[in-house]
Amino acid sequence: MKKNKTAGNSKKKTNKKPKVAYFCMEYGLDTSLRTYAGGLGILAGDYLKGAKDHKYPIVGIGIKWKQGYTDQLIDKKGQPYDSYHNYNYDCFEETGVKVSVDIRNIKVVCKVWKVTKFGNAPIYMLDTDIPENSDNWITGQLYGWFGEERIAQEMVLGIGGVRALRKLGIKPEVYHFNEGHALFAGFELIREKMEKGLSLKEAKEATKKQVVFTTHTPVVQGNESHPIDKLMYMGANLNFTAKQLEKLGGSPFNMTVGALRLSKKSNAVAGLHNKTANKMWKDVKNRSEIVGITNCIHLPTWVDPEMIESVENSEKLWNNHQKNKKNLIAFVKERTGITLKEDVLLIGFSRRAVPYKRSNLIFTNKEIIEPLLKENKLQLIFSGKAHPLDDTGKAIVANLVEMSEKYKGAVIFLENYDMTIGAHLTRGSDVWLNNPRRPLEASGTSGMKAAMNGVLNFSILDGWWPEACEHGKNGWQFGDGFEGKSEKKQDKHDLDALYKTLLDEVIPTYYDNRKKWVKMMKRSIISTKDEFAVNRMLKDYYKKLYLA
Numbered sequence: 001m002k003k004n005k006t007a008g009n010s011k012k013k014t015n016k017k018p019k020v021a022y023f024c025m026e027y028g029l030d031t032s033l034r035t036y037a038g039g040l041g042i043l044a045g046d047y048l049k050g051a052k053d054h055k056y057p058i059v060g061i062g063i064k065w066k067q068g069y070t071d072q073l074i075d076k077k078g079q080p081y082d083s084y085h086n087y088n089y090d091c092f093e094e095t096g097v098k099v100s101v102d103i104r105n106i107k108v109v110c111k112v113w114k115v116t117k118f119g120n121a122p123i124y125m126l127d128t129d130i131p132e133n134s135d136n137w138i139t140g141q142l143y144g145w146f147g148e149e150r151i152a153q154e155m156v157l158g159i160g161g162v163r164a165l166r167k168l169g170i171k172p173e174v175y176h177f178n179e180g181h182a183l184f185a186g187f188e189l190i191r192e193k194m195e196k197g198l199s200l201k202e203a204k205e206a207t208k209k210q211v212v213f214t215t216h217t218p219v220v221q222g223n224e225s226h227p228i229d230k231l232m233y234m235g236a237n238l239n240f241t242a243k244q245l246e247k248l249g250g251s252p253f254n255m256t257v258g259a260l261r262l263s264k265k266s267n268a269v270a271g272l273h274n275k276t277a278n279k280m281w282k283d284v285k286n287r288s289e290i291v292g293i294t295n296c297i298h299l300p301t302w303v304d305p306e307m308i309e310s311v312e313n314s315e316k317l318w319n320n321h322q323k324n325k326k327n328l329i330a331f332v333k334e335r336t337g338i339t340l341k342e343d344v345l346l347i348g349f350s351r352r353a354v355p356y357k358r359s360n361l362i363f364t365n366k367e368i369i370e371p372l373l374k375e376n377k378l379q380l381i382f383s384g385k386a387h388p389l390d391d392t393g394k395a396i397v398a399n400l401v402e403m404s405e406k407y408k409g410a411v412i413f414l415e416n417y418d419m420t421i422g423a424h425l426t427r428g429s430d431v432w433l434n435n436p437r438r439p440l441e442a443s444g445t446s447g448m449k450a451a452m453n454g455v456l457n458f459s460i461l462d463g464w465w466p467e468a469c470e471h472g473k474n475g476w477q478f479g480d481g482f483e484g485k486s487e488k489k490q491d492k493h494d495l496d497a498l499y500k501t502l503l504d505e506v507i508p509t510y511y512d513n514r515k516k517w518v519k520m521m522k523r524s525i526i527s528t529k530d531e532f533a534v535n536r537m538l539k540d541y542y543k544k545l546y547l548a
């Protein structure tokens with residue numbers, strides 16, 4: 001008896017790292033592997049690479065998407081169109097494991113593949129594209145198609161994912177749901193316990209102790225929900241009755257609400273986002289506590305090591321930056337035929353095309369922006385996709401393309417935003433612009449990539465930036481954190497602030513005070529390279545979520 005007690009104590013004291021299974025719909029590991037759409041996937045990929053570098057016992061669970069996310073190209077009239085391709089990869093390793101999930105009462109077999117090739121901790125990806133299935137397209141398109149398909153995909157990820165872990169012999173102590181997509185994994189954990197004789201209530205309580213949840217989107221509509229009868233029809237409910245489902249996630253059933261209630265602890269992805277998330281979900285009773293853990297990036301993937309190495313040497317630092325800018329200019333030439341100028345200020349911007357990110361904001365006042373572009377004071381480079389079903393987003397893209405035609409040579413739009421474009425832009429721009437309608441940008445990791453490459457952030461105080469910004473020292477803020485009563489008021493306020501800071505501070509510093517500029521680059525790198533490097537995030541997740 002005494003011996004047991006000591007053993008128990010010493011176990012606690014050694015601070016052993018619990019084994020974690022990390023569930024995510026998408027992983028951005030490499031441009032060649034089209035299993036990601038945007039920020040969520042890039043973050044997941046960076047996290048699993050960090051886990052490998054820093055030896056954390058984490059495995060990923062995901063989906064092997066046959067077509068992945070859209071290739072979004074621009075037609076001759078300047079309109080975006082979507083194009084999907086079947087990919088055949090050679091980076092997937094066999095595991096010999098197959099699991100099955102009943103979807104619409106039909107047995108769907110999922111083949112489990114393993115990916116380790118990109119310097120990442122193992123990620124197990126499930127695939128329904130095998131001859132056993134009559135419907136082998138469930139894992140076809142990431143965020144494609146309609147509600148039923150999304151539920152089917154999430155059943156593969158969650159229910160299939162837990163079953164895969166069992167068959168692989170991996171015994172996680174913590175199940176981390178990155179976004180609500182993975183919630184059905186919790187249903188499977190409950191089902192397993194009920195099979196062993198626990199009541200639903202007991203199984204739910206026991207499962208809660210194993211689950212942590214990360215919420216990402218501060219836009220209410222972005223938090224996925226499904227009609228309860230559809231979940232029942234699909235068979236996603238497992239042991240839940242319709243009534244019990246409603247109790248967990250409301251009606252329609254909200255995946256975020258369900259995950260908040262089925263976890264021991266949750267987190268938002270930056271300090272400000274934490275406040276927003278707590279406000280957003282304050283009326284959800286019996287939910288887990290939400291804490292803030294700011295996202296980070298994987299430096300070897302995104303940051304030019306020469307920038308970090310030359311940080312103390314102003315001349316070298318500037319030369320290395322100019323080398324990166326030249327690389328970007330060559331890349332743009334190759335893609336568009338247009339040659340940008342090395343000695344003209346270059347502002348980069350790449351974001352998903354959605355209204356709150358206000359990609360076109362800088363073009364609002366023609367009298368201010370046009371002379372800057374025409375008189376070689378400023379160059380702008382944009383990239384970003386709209387969701388294939390989002391016509392408003394597509395109109396934003398079309399407008400950016402129109403601007404690139406109107407100001408040919410000074411404004412660039414790069415079609416089909418991906419990791420290659422992202423890396424070029426966040427290394428080779430001089431300034432990184434970010435102007436979301438606060439507080440709707442959860443984190444914004446592209447700004448971290450820029451900052452560590454000595455590309456100065458010029459941003460609204462949203463997402464991660466309030467935590468890092470030293471105005472006039474490592475970048476600039478504009479808007480002072482203002483949140484207007486109406487979108488119109490906020491847009492006007494932010495636009496005025498954008499132009500003022502651009503004209504009074506950014507442009508003069510670039511052309512008239514190179515010394516200060518380089519000092520700011522240096523400060524940008526030094527003030528972010530540890531605080532926003534993935535090792536910090538891993539430590540925080542262990543401390544504040546997994547071990548909490």
Ligand SMILES: *Cc1c(COP(=O)(O)O)cnc(C)c1O
Nearest residue numbers: 038039418419422444445446447
């Ligand atoms: C870094 C990155 C993102 C995420 O950046 P945000 O700042 O959140 O927009 C999205 N897509 C790609 C291709 C990236 O490289």
